[in-house]
Amino acid sequence: MTGDRGYSSDEMMTIAAARALSGARACFVGIGLPSTAANLARALHSPGIVLIYESGTIGAKPPHPPLSIGDGVLAETADTVVSVPEIFNYWLQPGRIDVGFLGAAQIDRLANINTTVIGDSYAEPKVRLPGAGGAPEIAASCREVIVVLRHSRRAFVDRVDFVTSVGFGSGPGDRERLGLRGAGPKTVITDLGILEPDPNTAELTLTHLHPGVTVDDTRAATGWDLAVADDLRETHAPEPRELDALRLLDQPA
Amino acid sequence: MTGDRGYSSDEMMTIAAARALSGARACFVGIGLPSTAANLARALHSPGIVLIYESGTIGAKPPHPPLSIGDGVLAETADTVVSVPEIFNYWLQPGRIDVGFLGAAQIDRLANINTTVIGDSYAEPKVRLPGAGGAPEIAASCREVIVVLRHSRRAFVDRVDFVTSVGFGSGPGDRERLGLRGAGPKTVITDLGILEPDPNTAELTLTHLHPGVTVDDTRAATGWDLAVADDLRETHAPEPRELDALRLLDQPA
């Protein structure tokens, strides 16, 4: 998967996600790419970041990416392990967590997320996805949310088939009306670039292109007429130390 | 305090209370006489009884009566120690506990309990008592309640000044209407005898006299026209082994 540039687009995506954690104190992490990115941030620039997995481990410091959120290495390296009711009620719900990391099967123009069903009918879906898990409340209660997913027209749709987790609802002011206390998805990181909500319309807008990617590439992979920021910037290419750290993490235990 | 009979009326009361725990699996215990009685039951006839203190110790087996519910000996001898929220929410509230042991400053004809204020005015009380503590929910949720207190006209009143904990409210059916799922105070044990609610009226009725006590003694110490059961019985006098065990418990650690 490593391209001409010496790194793959997935590596660029993961490294951009790790960089986005700079300054975060506590991060609510799901398994897979979010876990890799969070542990990469811990290895690179945020040694003190508190990683919280929904299985109840607070301050986990896994030496290798866990296979699942039930991995013993999370419990054994954590500052403390609490019950699943406690992690959701005492730690996530009150807004103690700075950053929540989410994936998505679909995301729409207003950053609403679908991980439930593809198709018009919930009862008779085209594709049955895994469902909500912790996402709706992570999206509601973390101070901000980072979404990470690969860019494609199947994933980036004008309107999600099913709102599993609320981004900006139907537009500005909706989160406040719904009583969602976190700021929502402030950053959507893909293998092509970075999207951020427009300050006035909350619509996801292209703000960064990864090296070698064009606006047209990104528009072609987006299911709505993608707006581009006036000050569109290029993501810094991965540094060797970032790539080294990531590849070290990705090695099997 | 030991009378002509070789035991005091308080000893009779405590031993009667311990006997009343025969057959109970789990008992919610307050400090003082209830704790002594519960540990006496454990020493005498119920070695497996699970003693639960509201401080969160489940299955405490103190070798000597604890000084308070915070006593380290409770934590160190317990099967498990849980938080105070957990003891009330997961263990008491669902009705898992067979017997709750309560004291009272006042108790009335319908076994309602006052531990809040003496006098007509809550705001300007004659006597400010300690308050509710765990009692209202112990009275509501234990499968049954045993009340232990010394018999006097000051304590046994027609109607309590303040209902801190509900016995039978204003009469039969009240507990059900209020959604209180335990059966309420089935036994009131004093230094003179034992009172039980009348099956039809729920009014506390004298069912047992301790040895040497007369009905007139008991009526003189009761602030309402005390009913006497048709089959009024005499409490068995303390046996030497009961007295020995109690006096052993009462010795300082």
Add this chain to the structure above:
Amino acid sequence: MAQVVSLRHAISSVVRDGHSVALEGFTHLIPYAAAHEIIRQGQRDLTLIRMTPDLLYDQMIGMGCASSLIFSWGGNPGVGSLHRLRDAVENGWPGPLRLEEHSHAGMVNRYVAGASGLPFAVLRGYRGTDLADVTPTIKPITCPFTDEELTAVPALNPDVSVIHAQRADRHGNVQLWGITGAQKEAVLAARHAVATVEEIVDELDPRPGAVLLPTWALDYVAVVPGGAHPSYALGYSERDNDFYVAWDAISRDRETFRTWMEDHVLNIGAPA
């Protein structure tokens, strides 16, 4: 007081056709052996309850045990879809499966309400999502002090909850540690509860982070070493990740699935 019995006896004593059954264990200590025993005994029309259905509910659903599923995340963690679950939902095979779908926060609070003897729980959840439209057990509730609108979910009180734990003593007190999930709540919420354990020991010496479930909170304890395989049992066994990956191919095809279940579950005797 919990009786220490065989797994076969424990399951046949408490699981009946039509029951609601929660097999819990949040990605750790998943009670596979107990699920397999239910598959062997053939109880039907179950309402299966579990936050993360995982491979064991894929197996139970594929084998036709369930008519309903109450859940919050139904995938093969780190691998992909649960093909038997999807086949039931998308194609009604081997029978229709009614879904009652929540979020983790909602599910776990439903267990908390159940364990607490309350009819419902309150949370900041679901607001603005489409889940409330498809799940009748999500309703608004207003704070009587602030008038803020929040969300209520009803208590879960399974007919039977089953967990796997590391150890029990001879009295039936059960101890588990590491990631302890929502097992305490699932057990305390249930009408009947069964624990399988790796081993019975004379004395349950206290351990950091351990949850102890007193014997009087359970009905049966069965000794089933490896009873969480292929999931983790901290201190006893690691996750068999190869199996999780292999399951994707095994479960994708109905016949391959059925053959695997016959060879590895149906034609295998229950643990003694």
Add this chain to the structure above:
Amino acid sequence: MAQVVSLRHAISSVVRDGHSVALEGFTHLIPYAAAHEIIRQGQRDLTLIRMTPDLLYDQMIGMGCASSLIFSWGGNPGVGSLHRLRDAVENGWPGPLRLEEHSHAGMVNRYVAGASGLPFAVLRGYRGTDLADVTPTIKPITCPFTDEELTAVPALNPDVSVIHAQRADRHGNVQLWGITGAQKEAVLAARHAVATVEEIVDELDPRPGAVLLPTWALDYVAVVPGGAHPSYALGYSERDNDFYVAWDAISRDRETFRTWMEDHVLNIGAPA
């Protein structure tokens, strides 16, 4: 991240006139030293919050720190009345004291709601008692699924919560064990939190039954050996029961009380 500072600095940084302050510790690990420091610093018009006011609130009330008390049981455990509390309620000395009175179950659920970021909690409680008549923070609530009527109480979110714990590490992570009460909830419910500890250690090795409060959930940690005296600190000191008994006589008379406080609190310097 909690800073490790002197008790004087911790208290003066977070406790202000008019604040609501919860000093918690359910009969074990009662933060006496911190209460004494508040008395010395002279913050006034406090709303004191505590399930079991105990001798330390008797002292604070008698010294005129408080204008309100939110509580569920106000006695000298195993001894009798709190005379300074009674004098304030019955005679308005040294000033009037507004009471907001709950049961333990209600208080603890108010902390749980506070720690959970919810505006209220639901419980089976108070029904049929006179408490709801005198305490406006007790209201009925109806289950949206069963129509059953239960009780709601509002969240407690103290301006400051203070606890005493056995140990902390140099980062300010705090560990307590034995009877851990509602301290986790009190800390997580508060806007600011302070822990006094018996000692600072290099490494907080895990202990059975221990609660760990991560440094980022607290503002300040102060090392105060014996900071729970005369209450228990499991593993460090026993309850000074003679003092609890002696307090009855000390506190019964206003002058005796005042003299004792001058000799034992006011004229004593804060711990370094």
